[in-house]
Amino acid sequence: MSTPDGGEGIDRVSVEPYYLQLAARIREQISTGALAMGDRLPSEGELAATWNLSRATVREALRLLEEQGWVTRIPRRGAFASMPQQRGWLLQGREGFFEDEVEGRRRQVTTHVLRAEQAPLPESAVEALQLPPGSHGYVLERLRELDGKVALFSINYLPLQIGTLVSRSDVPTGEGSLNSTLRKAGYAVASASRTVEAVAADGDIADLLQVRAGTPLLKIKSTTWDAKLVAFDHHEVWVRSDVVHVEIQVGAPAPVPASSHSPEIGRIVSP
Amino acid sequence: MSTPDGGEGIDRVSVEPYYLQLAARIREQISTGALAMGDRLPSEGELAATWNLSRATVREALRLLEEQGWVTRIPRRGAFASMPQQRGWLLQGREGFFEDEVEGRRRQVTTHVLRAEQAPLPESAVEALQLPPGSHGYVLERLRELDGKVALFSINYLPLQIGTLVSRSDVPTGEGSLNSTLRKAGYAVASASRTVEAVAADGDIADLLQVRAGTPLLKIKSTTWDAKLVAFDHHEVWVRSDVVHVEIQVGAPAPVPASSHSPEIGRIVSP
DNA sequence: GAGTGGTCTAGACCACCTC
DNA sequence: AGGTGGTCTAGACCACTCT
Numbered sequence A, B: 001m002s003t004p005d006g007g008e009g010i011d012r013v014s015v016e017p018y019y020l021q022l023a024a025r026i027r028e029q030i031s032t033g034a035l036a037m038g039d040r041l042p043s044e045g046e047l048a049a050t051w052n053l054s055r056a057t058v059r060e061a062l063r064l065l066e067e068q069g070w071v072t073r074i075p076r077r078g079a080f081a082s083m084p085q086q087r088g089w090l091l092q093g094r095e096g097f098f099e100d101e102v103e104g105r106r107r108q109v110t111t112h113v114l115r116a117e118q119a120p121l122p123e124s125a126v127e128a129l130q131l132p133p134g135s136h137g138y139v140l141e142r143l144r145e146l147d148g149k150v151a152l153f154s155i156n157y158l159p160l161q162i163g164t165l166v167s168r169s170d171v172p173t174g175e176g177s178l179n180s181t182l183r184k185a186g187y188a189v190a191s192a193s194r195t196v197e198a199v200a201a202d203g204d205i206a207d208l209l210q211v212r213a214g215t216p217l218l219k220i221k222s223t224t225w226d227a228k229l230v231a232f233d234h235h236e237v238w239v240r241s242d243v244v245h246v247e248i249q250v251g252a253p254a255p256v257p258a259s260s261h262s263p264e265i266g267r268i269v270s271p
Numbered sequence C: 001g002a003g004t005g006g007t008c009t010a011g012a013c014c015a016c017c018t019c
Numbered sequence D: 001a002g003g004t005g006g007t008c009t010a011g012a013c014c015a016c017t018c019t
Helices: A018-031 A046-050 A056-070 A098-105 A123-128 A162-166 A178-184 A202-208 B020-030 B042-051 B055-068 B097-102 B125-129 B160-166 B176-183 B203-209
Strands: A070-075 A079-081 A109-120 A136-146 A149-159 A192-201 A214-225 A231-239 A248-249 B070-075 B079-081 B111-120 B136-146 B149-159 B191-200 B214-223 B231-239 B246-251
Touching: A018 A056, A018 B160, A046 A056, A056 A070, A056 A079, A079 B097, A109 A162, A109 B160, A123 A231, A136 B136, A149 A162, A149 A202, A162 A178, A192 B191, A214 B214, A248 B097, B020 B042, B020 B055, B055 B079, B111 B160, B125 B231, B136 B160, B149 B160, B149 B203
Parallel strands: none
Antiparallel strands: A070 A079, A109 A136, A136 A149, A149 A231, A192 A214, A192 B214, A192 B246, A214 A231, A214 B191, A248 B191, B070 B079, B111 B136, B136 B149, B149 B231, B191 B214, B214 B231
């Protein structure tokens, strides 16, 4: 049958839900430019007719695309193609951000591992990881530099069995990425919750980050869950926001007018 | 008819959509403790039967509650009452501070409008909004309280034409939500970019926020684009993170199964 | 095996926006 | 005035989870 992209229609025997198939088609049209940025998509009714789906299914697809930032929906006006997804994307970042930092831009991340051992977990970590009180776990303390400047100090608390995995990797040497190590072991970030506070650097942290005590720092606490909703990482990070720019994206990656100023915008911070 | 909360059923003549009514009922049951944290809600089918609604409508309500953090939905297992009180301002949400805190949770946001007028824009705003140098715009300065505690100070810079719209709304009185006013006017948030820093409160801001000079504050800068990638808002916010919990969610809303003794869900871990 | 949510259909009515 | 999305109904089938 004839379809807007000249391809086949919805694959009726595939296990892939129709709404996902439709979303993929639309995504494709946006990323290839067939639908230019800002273009209005066909109405829900038209889409339903074109692809031979019910409107509810079309709406499910649009809802997904909106959530992923491919499309903006305005009540009673329609859905509009948004920014084509760029390479960096997912600033909500399921990926390790320092990996991104290193691979994407030419920036150098140096890691000093200050501690990497099995130990009793603090109460906050036990609670976040939903372990029995008094549980032991694996504790990883790292000081990290960005382009030679001290950038942040982090403490990860991991469940024992995961810690064991990590201890046998190249993470403790400071060379490996915790995030990618975990991912390879099957612990993909399904969801995470992070809180951000502004705190004054206390003595120890101030020393580590080479700032005067009392200097404002960003403190980020994060808990990460896998697809089964099992928490597998809890960490706290103290960030010098004068060194690392922390950014949050809503919707599709924002347009960056290639204008002159502030060259570096680091993304965010992660394990 | 008899309902779980002993009240009336869905008001069939109200303009309020059924799914919003249902969501309000469930929210109420959670906040009053009728549904304790971690309790499983009735199944979609049961809810539909109980309230005499179709399942699609029930799902719409559950979707909303999940989005607002009142409920965690787990595929094929059900919806569970969550603990929204502990959640904070979702920095990557499309909702504004006011909507986010007020709708849903029972929190009181008070707004003092300190300034609302047409004025020349600072260079940073002109650049962010991509206006000609020296442009005028609409400047909105607000001090906001959360449950009676001074929470944040914000300055919005809006293009003139949008400012005119806003000036005629109830935003300058401190009663309206800027975010929803803009949305109703067709300026939906397609994408936004926000940076977060930790800064020391300087004299003026410290006074406004009732903290000592030098106190660490979160400073958030944000630019918002519509579907056509035209920037329509630029603002800066100084936040007392001891008053407002600032949170970032990655992926689906995070789970919050109750206490540690919960019937361990799939604590199985992949190899 | 029973229960649950995921997915899907084929309608419908209405308020609101655009033309 | 006509088009659009918001809302709603009353079904259906299926894969997965729980017990």
